[in-house]
Amino acid sequence: MKYKKWVCFAGLFVIAVIVGKSLIRKMKGKS
Known part of the structure; x- marks a missing residue:
């Protein structure tokens, strides 16, 4: 069970x- 967790x-x-990197790219692109 621990392994699955x-x-x-x-x-x-x-x-x-992955989401964080994409958000940082969007913020850098806007600014």
């Missing part, structure tokens, strides 16, 4: 990083 956390972390 860690895999889920890793997936969420990767998604957060």
Whole structure:
């Protein structure tokens, strides 16, 4: 069970990083 939980956390972390990078690019482009 712990293994599945860690895999889920890793997936969420990767998604957060990708979304964060895209948001930073948009903010840099606007300014």
